[in-house]
Each structure stands twice: as structure tokens, then as C-alpha cells.
Amino acid sequence: MHEHWKEAKERYEAIEIPEDLSFATESAVRRGNRRYLRRWTLRRGWGAGLAACACFCLLVNGSPAFASAVSSLPVLGDLARIVTVEQYQINDREHLIDVRLPALTDTGNTDLEQRINTEIRTRIDQVLEEAEERAREARDAFVDTGGRAEDFTPIIIDVDYEVKCSNQQYLSFVIYKTETLASAYTEIYTYNLDLTTGTELTLPGLLGPDWKERCDQVIRDEMARRTAEEDAVYFTQDQGGFSGVTDDQAFYLDADGNPVLFFEKYEIAPGYMGIQSFSVPLP
């Protein structure tokens, strides 16, 4: 190397290294590792399952036998409990994410707990991952069409849950995921569990072999009542409105252990009607 470069490099190397550099470096390493672990936890959480914009109901419905008659005070220790296992927020330019993740404990059935908790985790992980992907795409499209990245409105996601029914036999909770990009959209997932058998509850199991007829009847009557008394509006049959319950009808249990069937926004009624739910009494 020629003389000039040697001199120039010497000047470069003579840049004085501050004494506190190693302290600064080490604290940055600690911060970076913490941030990595947070991100990793989050990513792991995004496992499987749901599509975007949704609110899920995870209904872990303990068995229905509405032991719920138990409306009386439950003995706390006997009940399965839903606890918040993870709560975090992510606030950056692209997202404002707020998550409260539930987990099932104290059911006396570890296999069930593990299965359900993994499922919850996996679902939420996947949903968030997909939301992230959408946020990225939306942002790229915004920038490609001449918008400034810093003007992009972040995607807003809220994940939260609600316990609908909890007694010795049944546990039911819903997880909501609401995603707001331009307008908010909530999707619901449901889980319904029988704690005594460790299985998921089904509508035929709860309501008997003629469950579809029963449900259809209740829903049609209630729709008519709401239309007459509350100015409710439902899509007509040929607009894609209600045409009978299907095998994968979503439901959760109310506090008394009665199944509550629900339809997401736009499913059987105009969006402004929101989520429509119908309580079907047990036989």
C-alpha cells in the first residue's frame, strides 16, 4: 500500500476508542438478547391456525350438563382455571399489537391442558404471523404507490379472551382477535371442552340427534322477533342469509351451560349488525 494510504489509515486507526465502549457494547448485547427472546416468544406464539382479522372464541366448555345449575358458588379449587400466561405489546412503525394469551390449568387432566394450550398458542402465533405478512404487503403497496413509509398507519391487532362458562364439568371461553387496518374486523374461535372426559363438546352431544332442527327453529324465531321488535335486519335467503345451521356451527356455552350459537359479522346480516348470537336451551 502506498504511503498516502498508509498515513490515511493510520489517522483512521488513531480515532480514539472511548473507555466506556466496552460497557456500552455489553449493555447493548444484553438488550439485544432480551429483545431477541421477546421476538422469539412472539413468533413461537404464532403457530397455527387462524386467518386474519378475526376474533376467536376458544370455548373450552366443560361439559354442559349445566351442572351449571351450579350457578351457586363454585368451589374455587374444583374448577378449571383460565389464566393469562402471556401478555405483551409490540409498538413499532408497522404494528401496534396487544396480546393477552390464555392458558388452561388445574383441570386435573394434563394431556387436555397441553393439547389445548398448544392449540391456543399455535393459533395465535399463526394469526399474528399472517397479520404481520399483511401489514408488510399493505405497507409495501403504500410505498410503491408513492406513499411515504413513515406515513403508513400501523396495523392494529388486539387479542383477548373471555371465559364464558366455568364449572366442575364445563369450561368455555372465547378468544377474540380484532385487526384494524382500515376498518376493524373481529374473528372468533371457539373451543368447547368437557373436563370430565377431556373431550370437546359438540352440539349433537349437547342437544341430541335433532339438534339441527332445534337450532334452526330457535334461530328463525329469534330472527323474526328481533326483526319485529328491534328493527334488526338480516340477509334474505337469496342474499346469502341464514339457511340452517351446519355441522361446523360455531358456539360457546353461556354461564348456565346453554350453547350459544353465533354468526360472525356479515355472515347472516349486514356488517353493522355485528356478531349475531342465539342461545339454544338444553333439552
Next chain:
Amino acid sequence: MSSALDRRAVLTEYILSHQADFYRLAYSYVKDRDAALDVVQESIVKALSKADSLREPAYVKTWFYRILVNESITWFRQGKRLVPLEDQLEQEAAPECDPGARLDLYDAIEKLSEKERTVIRLRFFEDLKLEEIARVTGANLNTVKSRLYKGLKHLKEWTEEDDIDA
């Protein structure tokens, strides 16, 4: 997960053993002790939190330099630094304004455009290969070459030395 742990271990070791290099490079951009420390810290935090995107540990150097150079330039552009006007004028004044004065090579490098300067610094002060510089800057190899030659040409003019080509 174990490979992620390995990656972070590789990265941490690399960071701890090369911190002085990072500081000098950052300082050569921001020209301020505290700002350079900030830039180094931010780069480290970013690098570790995104350790998963380091797919090939052999590229740890160029991968990290890319973050570091971006942070340095971002800091510069974000106006985190409020420069007194006269300093700014002085710094941006083209050397041609004073054709009589010969510049020292080190000072002349400061007058290069940001992109040329980055290539020159990485090539001659950090001893990176041109392919590595391409990875750091995200430009293709020919672009890097052309920036290098343009930069050298300017330096030759400004220093009036003919043996700058190294």
C-alpha cells in the same frame, strides 16, 4: 432452537471482539463520540434481535457491517445532529473552490459522496474485499467497482497525487 443459540453466540463473540472497529467506522461517519457510541449500541441491539436473519455465520462480518453502516447513515440523515450552519457549509464546500490547496488524502475522503466514501472506507480502512462491500452496501459488484473508481479519481484530483490507486 439450538442453531439460533449458536448464531447468537457467534454473533456475540464477534461483536465483543470487534467493538473497536465498529466504533471507528461509526465515528468516521458521525464524527462525535457520543453519537458513535449510540450508533454502535443501536446496531448491536438490532443485530442480536434479528439474529435469525443471519443465515450464514461465515458472513457475520458483512452482515453486521451492513447494519452498522445503515445505522450510521440513518443517524446522519435523521438530523439527530444539529449542525451549526457554518460547520455545515464548511463541510459541504467542494474542494474545487480552493484549487490551489492540496488536500491530505484522509481529509479528501471526507469530501466524497456518501456512497463513494463508504466503499473507500470499507476497502482501505476495513480491508473488505469488493464482493464483501457489495454485500454490506446491498449494491451489485459492478456498482461497487464503479463507485470505487470514481472515488479514487476524485481523490487523485483533490490530492494531486498520482499514486492513489493503491
